[in-house]
Amino acid sequence: MNIAIIGATGYSGVELLRFLQHHPHVERCHLYSSSQDGMALSQSFPHTGENRGNVLRKMAIEQIAAANDVVFFATPPGVSSELSPLLIEKGIKVIDLSGDFRLKDGTVYEKWYKRPAAEHSYLQKAVYGLSEWNRTEIRKAQLLANPGCYPTATLLGLAPLVQNGLIEEQSIIVDAKSGVSGAGRKASLNTHFSExxxxxxxxxxxxxxxxxxxxxxxxxxxxxxxxxxxSTHLIPMTRGIMATIYAQAKVELSLETLLDLYKTSYETAHFVRVRNSGQFPATKEVYGSNYCDIGIAYDERTGRITVVSVIDNLVKGAAGQAVQNFNVMMGWNESEGLKVAPIYP
Amino acid sequence: MNIAIIGATGYSGVELLRFLQHHPHVERCHLYSSSQDGMALSQSFPHTGENRGNVLRKMAIEQIAAANDVVFFATPPGVSSELSPLLIEKGIKVIDLSGDFRLKDGTVYEKWYKRPAAEHSYLQKAVYGLSEWNRTEIRKAQLLANPGCYPTATLLGLAPLVQNGLIEEQSIIVDAKSGVSGAGRKASLNTHFSExxxxxxxxxxxxxxxxxxxxxxxxxxxxxxxxxxxSTHLIPMTRGIMATIYAQAKVELSLETLLDLYKTSYETAHFVRVRNSGQFPATKEVYGSNYCDIGIAYDERTGRITVVSVIDNLVKGAAGQAVQNFNVMMGWNESEGLKVAPIYP
Amino acid sequence: MNIAIIGATGYSGVELLRFLQHHPHVERCHLYSSSQDGMALSQSFPHTGENRGNVLRKMAIEQIAAANDVVFFATPPGVSSELSPLLIEKGIKVIDLSGDFRLKDGTVYEKWYKRPAAEHSYLQKAVYGLSEWNRTEIRKAQLLANPGCYPTATLLGLAPLVQNGLIEEQSIIVDAKSGVSGAGRKASLNTHFSExxxxxxxxxxxxxxxxxxxxxxxxxxxxxxxxxxxSTHLIPMTRGIMATIYAQAKVELSLETLLDLYKTSYETAHFVRVRNSGQFPATKEVYGSNYCDIGIAYDERTGRITVVSVIDNLVKGAAGQAVQNFNVMMGWNESEGLKVAPIYP
Amino acid sequence: MNIAIIGATGYSGVELLRFLQHHPHVERCHLYSSSQDGMALSQSFPHTGENRGNVLRKMAIEQIAAANDVVFFATPPGVSSELSPLLIEKGIKVIDLSGDFRLKDGTVYEKWYKRPAAEHSYLQKAVYGLSEWNRTEIRKAQLLANPGCYPTATLLGLAPLVQNGLIEEQSIIVDAKSGVSGAGRKASLNTHFSExxxxxxxxxxxxxxxxxxxxxxxxxxxxxxxxxxxSTHLIPMTRGIMATIYAQAKVELSLETLLDLYKTSYETAHFVRVRNSGQFPATKEVYGSNYCDIGIAYDERTGRITVVSVIDNLVKGAAGQAVQNFNVMMGWNESEGLKVAPIYP
Incomplete structure (x- = not known):
C-alpha cells in the first residue's frame, strides 16, 4: 500500500513519516508540499538524512490519487476542506490531521475558527477519530477527522466520568498545559525562543x-x-500536553471506585495507561510515543475529582493517533508502526 | 541598621542579600549558616563575588542578637520556630520566610506539615505578612510570618472577589504552575535536570x-x-509562579466591572499591576522583580471568572515580599531596596 | 541630562531603559521607534508596566537633537551610520550599540557584513568602547562604537596574554557559546523555540x-x-555568552603566573572578576549584571592556556557596557546605574 | 537469545531496554539491580509501563550466567571490572558500558580515574568497541569495552584526518558540549535544575x-x-553531544577534498552521516537515534580544519553503540534493533 503525506514540511507531517516509513503494511510514502516541488525533505529536515530519497512532490490531485491508496493531510486550516472531497470522489481514503472536518455544525466552526467551514455533506460524512471510543465507526470511515491534541488528552481523561454520569454537568474545568511544538513550525513572536x-x-x-x-x-x-x-497554557518545552481536569462528583465516591472504573474502561486500550493510586503521569513519560497516561485523585474535603491526562501532542495528539486510526480503518492491529517506547529521559 | 540573614546559603537567603545589600537604610548585612562557619559566601555562590567579604558566621543566638536589629530567617522548617522566640525575648524583630508561623492553629499545621508546630503563643503573636492587605498589623509586628509563594499569588488574585462576596463560596479552583527554584537548593531526583x-x-x-x-x-x-x-505543577523553568484561578460568579457580571474592581482594589498597591482587558501576564514579565501581575477574564458561556496571577516565586513569593514587609514594619517607603525592573527577556 | 534610546522595542533597547531609568544623572529617557509612533512601550513589553508613561516617539532628527544630550542607538545595521553624523553635527554625543562604526576599514566592513560601510571620516572619528582598555580615548569620544557581545568576552579574556606577548601569534582559537537573545527579537526559524x-x-x-x-x-x-x-554556537538559553579561548604558550608557564597577571591587569576594573585557581565561571553567575568573569587553566601536557570568559550578552555585551561607556564619557563613576548584582539562580 | 542488563535503573540501562526489547534476535531481557530486588522497573521508570512485567532481579552471578547469553553492564565504575571476569570464565559474553576496560594501561586508568584498575589480563582481552573502526576485532570479542560518549563523537570526527596524516600532530583541540543526562541519574548540585x-x-x-x-x-x-x-561543557539540555574539533592542516587543502575523504571513509557506515558543503549538524538532528552526524569546514585564512560531530550521548554514546557492537559480535546486521529515526523536533 502506498500513502501520501500532504504537508510533509510541518512537524506533524515529519512525524507521520517517522511512523509510516517503518510501517509493515506501507510500501511507499510519498511526500507532497505546496511550494517545495522537487526539493529533498532533508533540506527542511536534515535529521531525515540526505540519502533517503525523500523528495517533495507537487500537489497535483490527479497524480496524488493515482499514486496512493490513503492520503494524510497535515496542513494548515482550509487545505483539506478543499482537496479532500476531490480525493474521496476518486475512492481515496483521507485522514485529516487539521481541524477542517472535526465539527459537525459548520456555523460553530465558523464562529470559533473565524473562517469558512467545509461543505456540509462532508462534515457529516467525516468520522471523528478518537480511536479508543469510536472504533466501530472508524472501521468504516472514508474521511477521518483526526482529533486535536487538547481534545485527545481531555476526552480520554473525561470519558469514563461523563459516560457514566458521575459528575455535575456544569462543573468541568480543564486547565491544559502544552509544549510549543503544537504551534507548528511557522516562526512568530509567540514561539520565539527568548520569549x-x-x-x-x-x-x-x-x-x-x-x-x-x-x-x-x-x-x-x-x-x-x-x-x-x-484554558490553555504555553510551557517552555517542545513536546507534551498535560490536561489537569477538575469536576465535581455527584455523589460521594472513593478513589478505588474511580480507579476501577478507569482501569476497566481502558482495559483493552493498548495506548491508554491508567496509573495506580497516588501516582500521576508526567508528560515526559509518554515522550515520542502514542501513549496517553492517566492519573486520578479524589478529594474528600471538596468532593472534587482531579484527572491528569498526558500525551505527546505530536504523537497521540496528531501523527500517532492518525496512524492508529489508519490501522483501525484498514483492519490491522492498532499498534502497527507505533511500537516505540517513550524516550526517557 | 544592621540585619541578619539566617540561612544565607539557600536561594531565598541569597536573594535577601541581593535586595538588602543596596537597601538605603541597611548599614550591614550579617550572614549566618549552621554549618559553614567562617567560609566565604562566594564558595557557595560565586556570583556574589570573591572580594565582597561576605563571610558566613556561626549561628549563636547571643551574638546574633547583639549585632543585629532585625533577623530574617530563610531556613528549613523547624529552625525559626525554635530560635525566633529567643530573639524576640531580646527585643529583636524577626521576619520568618519559612512556614513555621503562618498558621494560627497548631493542629492544622501538624496535620499538613506532618511535624510539630511552633509554640501556641508565638503562633498568635505572629503577623501574616501579605503586605498589600495587612499593612496596619504589619506596622506593629515583632514577629512576621512571610507568606508562602503560592499563597501570595493566589491570595492577591482572589482578594477582590472574596472580600466582595462575588463568587460561589465552594467554587474556587486554583491550578498553580511553578518554576523549580521553589524547591530550594537541595539536590533530589525531583529537581534533577534530566527529569x-x-x-x-x-x-x-x-x-x-x-x-x-x-x-x-x-x-x-x-x-x-x-x-x-x-493543584501544584512543576514547570521546566527556574523562576516564576502562575496561579490560574477559577471561580463561579454569583450573579452575571461583566469584564469591565471586574477590571474596575481590581484596578480600584490595587490602586495604591505599588507592586500589583492589573492588566487591561484581554491582556494576561506571563511569568517572565515579573522575573527578578517584586511585582504581582494580574489578568482577568469572564466567560459568559459558563458564568465563570478566570484570574491569572503571576509572581517571581523567589521575590514577591519570598525575599522581595520579606523586604517589603521589613519596610512596612519600619515605616519606610514600601519599595525601598526593591526598585528593580523585571529582567526581560 | 536627557537621553534618547533609538530602537527601544528591541532587547538591547529595553535593557538600556532598565539601567538608564534609575541612573542618578539621567533626568529623562526618551524612547524612539521607526514604526510605532505614539504607542506605549508596554504594548511591546508589558513587563515595563502600563502606567509608566513610556511612549514611543517618532524618529525625527531635529526633535531628537533638541530634546536630548546623548543618543543611544540600539538599531539594526545601517540605521546608525545614516543618522549619527546628523546628530554629531549638532553637537550631540552618540553611543552606537550596532556594528556600524566598529571597524576602521570600510572595505573590511563590507566584506564581512556584506553591506555598505559608514562614511570613512566617521569610522575614523568613532572610538571603540571596550571600557576596560580604552578609557582615555572614551573620555574624549563624541561617537562611541560599543563593542559586540562576542568581542567583549573574547577581548577581555585575551588582553593580558596578547598585550604581554605570551602566546604563539597564530595559535588563538575561540570557541564561543551564546544564548539566543543575541539574535534579537525578530522571529525566524533559527530562533523558533521548538528548533x-x-x-x-x-x-x-x-x-x-x-x-x-x-x-x-x-x-x-x-x-x-x-x-x-x-566559532559561534547557539545554546538553548536566553542570556549569556561563554568564550572558551585556547592559545599556545610561548614558553613554559605556571598557572600562578597567569593568575597573577590577570588579577593585576584587572585590579582596577570594577566589572572584571578573575576567579581563583581551579575555579571557572558559569554564564549564570553574571546573569543580568555587567560583570565579565574570567577563569584560567594551564595544561602542562600541551603547553596550552585555556581562558574562560563569561558575560551577559545583553548587559556587558550590549546595554550595560554602553552605560559604562556613557559614564566614562561623562566623567562619572564607571558603575553608576549599573550596581545590580547577578540574579541567581 | 536471552540478555541481561545490569544497572537497569540508570539512564543507559533503560535505554538498552528500549532497544533490546524489540530486537528481533532477543527473546528475553532480564534486568538486574544491586538494591531493588523484586521491585518493578516501573517504580523507578513509570514510562516503561506498569504492566510490562519488567521486574528487577538480584545480582547473583550464578543465576545471571545460567539465564543469559550476553550480559550488558551499565554500571558505575568498579562493578564491571569485578564481575565481568566471573562471567567470562563461564563463557558468557560481556558488553561493558562503563569505563572499566577501555584503557589498556592500568596505570593510566589509575591516574585519570583515581581508582584501582581492572586486572591486567582482562584489560588486554577487552576489545574497544568503536564500531565503525574496529569491526574485525569486535566480531571476535568476548569482553567488549563500549566507548565513552565524548570519545565516540570525537574519534569518529577525527579518524579520517588522523589516519591519513593530514593534520599537525600537536594541533588537536576538542571543545565538547554535552547535555546533562551524561552525568547519570544520581542527584547532585551539579545536575540540579535551577543550577x-x-x-x-x-x-x-x-x-x-x-x-x-x-x-x-x-x-x-x-x-x-x-x-x-x-574541554567539556555542560549545556542546559538533556541529551546530545557536540564535539567541535579544531586541527591545523599540514598542507593547504580544499573543503571538497575533505568532504570526499569523509564521505569515502564512512561510505559503508550506516550510522555515520556526513553533511554536504556548508552544512553542519545540530545535536537535535540525531536525538534518540544511533546516528553520528558530521560537518566539516576549512578556513583558508588560518589553514585550520573544523569538524563538528554530534551524537545522542545515551544512544551512539552509550546504549545504541552497545547494541550495534552486540550485532557485530553476533554476526547480525549492524542496525538490528536500532532502526529508529531521530525524534524531531
Missing part, C-alpha cells in the same frame, strides 16, 4: 477552537453536559 | 501545605468560603 | 562578522597576531 | 577521564599524535 524560555503564558482564554470540539463529543456521550471552562 | 527538563509534573495533589494557609486568609476575608481545590 | 530547545547549533562557521572586530583590537595590542579561528 | 537551566558550565578542565581514552585510539591510528586539548 518562551523560562516563561509560562496563558493564551486564547475562553476562545480556543478546541472548546467546541471537546463539547461536541462530551454531549454525544451525555446530553446533559454544560459548557466547559477550558 | 525536569522538557517535562511537566503535578505533585502533592490535594496535599500541599499551602492549602490551609490560603484557606485561613480567605476565611478571614469571608467566613463563608469553603475548602478549595489547589 | 532551539534541547539543541546545540554551530553557525556562521569562519564567517562571523565579529571576527574582524576581534582581530582589529588584537593587532592594535600586538601587531604580530595572526588570523584567529572563532 | 543548570539557563547556564553553561565548563568542568574537569584538562582533567576529564575521556582524554586518555581518546589519545589511546588516536595513537593506534597514528603514532605521532601528541597530547590533545579536550
Amino acid at each position: 518562551i524560555n523560562e516563561n509560562v503564558k496563558i493564551y486564547k482564554v475562553n476562545e480556543h477552537q478546541h472548546i467546541p470540539e471537546i463539547e461536541q463529543m462530551l454531549k454525544l456521550w451525555n446530553e446533559h453536559i454544560q459548557p466547559i471552562t477550558f | 525536569i527538563n522538557e517535562n511537566v509534573k503535578i505533585y502533592k495533589v490535594n496535599e500541599h501545605q499551602h492549602i490551609p494557609e490560603i484557606e485561613q486568609m480567605l476565611k478571614l476575608w469571608n467566613e463563608h468560603i469553603q475548602p478549595i481545590t489547589f | 532551539i530547545n534541547e539543541n546545540v547549533k554551530i553557525y556562521k562557521v569562519n564567517e562571523h562578522q565579529h571576527i574582524p572586530e576581534i582581530e582589529q583590537m588584537l593587532k592594535l595590542w600586538n601587531e604580530h597576531i595572526q588570523p584567529i579561528t572563532f | 543548570i537551566n539557563e547556564n553553561v558550565k565548563i568542568y574537569k578542565v584538562n582533567e576529564h577521564q575521556h582524554i586518555p581514552e581518546i589519545e589511546q585510539m588516536l595513537k593506534l591510528w597514528n603514532e605521532h599524535i601528541q597530547p590533545i586539548t579536550f
Whole structure:
C-alpha cells in the first residue's frame, strides 16, 4: 500500500513519516508540499538524512490519487476542506490531521475558527477519530477527522466520568498545559525562543477552537453536559500536553471506585495507561510515543475529582493517533508502526 | 541598621542579600549558616563575588542578637520556630520566610506539615505578612510570618472577589504552575535536570501545605468560603509562579466591572499591576522583580471568572515580599531596596 | 541630562531603559521607534508596566537633537551610520550599540557584513568602547562604537596574554557559546523555540562578522597576531555568552603566573572578576549584571592556556557596557546605574 | 537469545531496554539491580509501563550466567571490572558500558580515574568497541569495552584526518558540549535544575577521564599524535553531544577534498552521516537515534580544519553503540534493533 503525506514540511507531517516509513503494511510514502516541488525533505529536515530519497512532490490531485491508496493531510486550516472531497470522489481514503472536518455544525466552526467551514455533506460524512471510543465507526470511515491534541488528552481523561454520569454537568474545568511544538513550525513572536524560555503564558482564554470540539463529543456521550471552562497554557518545552481536569462528583465516591472504573474502561486500550493510586503521569513519560497516561485523585474535603491526562501532542495528539486510526480503518492491529517506547529521559 | 540573614546559603537567603545589600537604610548585612562557619559566601555562590567579604558566621543566638536589629530567617522548617522566640525575648524583630508561623492553629499545621508546630503563643503573636492587605498589623509586628509563594499569588488574585462576596463560596479552583527554584537548593531526583527538563509534573495533589494557609486568609476575608481545590505543577523553568484561578460568579457580571474592581482594589498597591482587558501576564514579565501581575477574564458561556496571577516565586513569593514587609514594619517607603525592573527577556 | 534610546522595542533597547531609568544623572529617557509612533512601550513589553508613561516617539532628527544630550542607538545595521553624523553635527554625543562604526576599514566592513560601510571620516572619528582598555580615548569620544557581545568576552579574556606577548601569534582559537537573545527579537526559524530547545547549533562557521572586530583590537595590542579561528554556537538559553579561548604558550608557564597577571591587569576594573585557581565561571553567575568573569587553566601536557570568559550578552555585551561607556564619557563613576548584582539562580 | 542488563535503573540501562526489547534476535531481557530486588522497573521508570512485567532481579552471578547469553553492564565504575571476569570464565559474553576496560594501561586508568584498575589480563582481552573502526576485532570479542560518549563523537570526527596524516600532530583541540543526562541519574548540585537551566558550565578542565581514552585510539591510528586539548561543557539540555574539533592542516587543502575523504571513509557506515558543503549538524538532528552526524569546514585564512560531530550521548554514546557492537559480535546486521529515526523536533 502506498500513502501520501500532504504537508510533509510541518512537524506533524515529519512525524507521520517517522511512523509510516517503518510501517509493515506501507510500501511507499510519498511526500507532497505546496511550494517545495522537487526539493529533498532533508533540506527542511536534515535529521531525515540526505540519502533517503525523500523528495517533495507537487500537489497535483490527479497524480496524488493515482499514486496512493490513503492520503494524510497535515496542513494548515482550509487545505483539506478543499482537496479532500476531490480525493474521496476518486475512492481515496483521507485522514485529516487539521481541524477542517472535526465539527459537525459548520456555523460553530465558523464562529470559533473565524473562517469558512467545509461543505456540509462532508462534515457529516467525516468520522471523528478518537480511536479508543469510536472504533466501530472508524472501521468504516472514508474521511477521518483526526482529533486535536487538547481534545485527545481531555476526552480520554473525561470519558469514563461523563459516560457514566458521575459528575455535575456544569462543573468541568480543564486547565491544559502544552509544549510549543503544537504551534507548528511557522516562526512568530509567540514561539520565539527568548520569549518562551523560562516563561509560562496563558493564551486564547475562553476562545480556543478546541472548546467546541471537546463539547461536541462530551454531549454525544451525555446530553446533559454544560459548557466547559477550558484554558490553555504555553510551557517552555517542545513536546507534551498535560490536561489537569477538575469536576465535581455527584455523589460521594472513593478513589478505588474511580480507579476501577478507569482501569476497566481502558482495559483493552493498548495506548491508554491508567496509573495506580497516588501516582500521576508526567508528560515526559509518554515522550515520542502514542501513549496517553492517566492519573486520578479524589478529594474528600471538596468532593472534587482531579484527572491528569498526558500525551505527546505530536504523537497521540496528531501523527500517532492518525496512524492508529489508519490501522483501525484498514483492519490491522492498532499498534502497527507505533511500537516505540517513550524516550526517557 | 544592621540585619541578619539566617540561612544565607539557600536561594531565598541569597536573594535577601541581593535586595538588602543596596537597601538605603541597611548599614550591614550579617550572614549566618549552621554549618559553614567562617567560609566565604562566594564558595557557595560565586556570583556574589570573591572580594565582597561576605563571610558566613556561626549561628549563636547571643551574638546574633547583639549585632543585629532585625533577623530574617530563610531556613528549613523547624529552625525559626525554635530560635525566633529567643530573639524576640531580646527585643529583636524577626521576619520568618519559612512556614513555621503562618498558621494560627497548631493542629492544622501538624496535620499538613506532618511535624510539630511552633509554640501556641508565638503562633498568635505572629503577623501574616501579605503586605498589600495587612499593612496596619504589619506596622506593629515583632514577629512576621512571610507568606508562602503560592499563597501570595493566589491570595492577591482572589482578594477582590472574596472580600466582595462575588463568587460561589465552594467554587474556587486554583491550578498553580511553578518554576523549580521553589524547591530550594537541595539536590533530589525531583529537581534533577534530566527529569525536569522538557517535562511537566503535578505533585502533592490535594496535599500541599499551602492549602490551609490560603484557606485561613480567605476565611478571614469571608467566613463563608469553603475548602478549595489547589493543584501544584512543576514547570521546566527556574523562576516564576502562575496561579490560574477559577471561580463561579454569583450573579452575571461583566469584564469591565471586574477590571474596575481590581484596578480600584490595587490602586495604591505599588507592586500589583492589573492588566487591561484581554491582556494576561506571563511569568517572565515579573522575573527578578517584586511585582504581582494580574489578568482577568469572564466567560459568559459558563458564568465563570478566570484570574491569572503571576509572581517571581523567589521575590514577591519570598525575599522581595520579606523586604517589603521589613519596610512596612519600619515605616519606610514600601519599595525601598526593591526598585528593580523585571529582567526581560 | 536627557537621553534618547533609538530602537527601544528591541532587547538591547529595553535593557538600556532598565539601567538608564534609575541612573542618578539621567533626568529623562526618551524612547524612539521607526514604526510605532505614539504607542506605549508596554504594548511591546508589558513587563515595563502600563502606567509608566513610556511612549514611543517618532524618529525625527531635529526633535531628537533638541530634546536630548546623548543618543543611544540600539538599531539594526545601517540605521546608525545614516543618522549619527546628523546628530554629531549638532553637537550631540552618540553611543552606537550596532556594528556600524566598529571597524576602521570600510572595505573590511563590507566584506564581512556584506553591506555598505559608514562614511570613512566617521569610522575614523568613532572610538571603540571596550571600557576596560580604552578609557582615555572614551573620555574624549563624541561617537562611541560599543563593542559586540562576542568581542567583549573574547577581548577581555585575551588582553593580558596578547598585550604581554605570551602566546604563539597564530595559535588563538575561540570557541564561543551564546544564548539566543543575541539574535534579537525578530522571529525566524533559527530562533523558533521548538528548533532551539534541547539543541546545540554551530553557525556562521569562519564567517562571523565579529571576527574582524576581534582581530582589529588584537593587532592594535600586538601587531604580530595572526588570523584567529572563532566559532559561534547557539545554546538553548536566553542570556549569556561563554568564550572558551585556547592559545599556545610561548614558553613554559605556571598557572600562578597567569593568575597573577590577570588579577593585576584587572585590579582596577570594577566589572572584571578573575576567579581563583581551579575555579571557572558559569554564564549564570553574571546573569543580568555587567560583570565579565574570567577563569584560567594551564595544561602542562600541551603547553596550552585555556581562558574562560563569561558575560551577559545583553548587559556587558550590549546595554550595560554602553552605560559604562556613557559614564566614562561623562566623567562619572564607571558603575553608576549599573550596581545590580547577578540574579541567581 | 536471552540478555541481561545490569544497572537497569540508570539512564543507559533503560535505554538498552528500549532497544533490546524489540530486537528481533532477543527473546528475553532480564534486568538486574544491586538494591531493588523484586521491585518493578516501573517504580523507578513509570514510562516503561506498569504492566510490562519488567521486574528487577538480584545480582547473583550464578543465576545471571545460567539465564543469559550476553550480559550488558551499565554500571558505575568498579562493578564491571569485578564481575565481568566471573562471567567470562563461564563463557558468557560481556558488553561493558562503563569505563572499566577501555584503557589498556592500568596505570593510566589509575591516574585519570583515581581508582584501582581492572586486572591486567582482562584489560588486554577487552576489545574497544568503536564500531565503525574496529569491526574485525569486535566480531571476535568476548569482553567488549563500549566507548565513552565524548570519545565516540570525537574519534569518529577525527579518524579520517588522523589516519591519513593530514593534520599537525600537536594541533588537536576538542571543545565538547554535552547535555546533562551524561552525568547519570544520581542527584547532585551539579545536575540540579535551577543550577543548570539557563547556564553553561565548563568542568574537569584538562582533567576529564575521556582524554586518555581518546589519545589511546588516536595513537593506534597514528603514532605521532601528541597530547590533545579536550574541554567539556555542560549545556542546559538533556541529551546530545557536540564535539567541535579544531586541527591545523599540514598542507593547504580544499573543503571538497575533505568532504570526499569523509564521505569515502564512512561510505559503508550506516550510522555515520556526513553533511554536504556548508552544512553542519545540530545535536537535535540525531536525538534518540544511533546516528553520528558530521560537518566539516576549512578556513583558508588560518589553514585550520573544523569538524563538528554530534551524537545522542545515551544512544551512539552509550546504549545504541552497545547494541550495534552486540550485532557485530553476533554476526547480525549492524542496525538490528536500532532502526529508529531521530525524534524531531
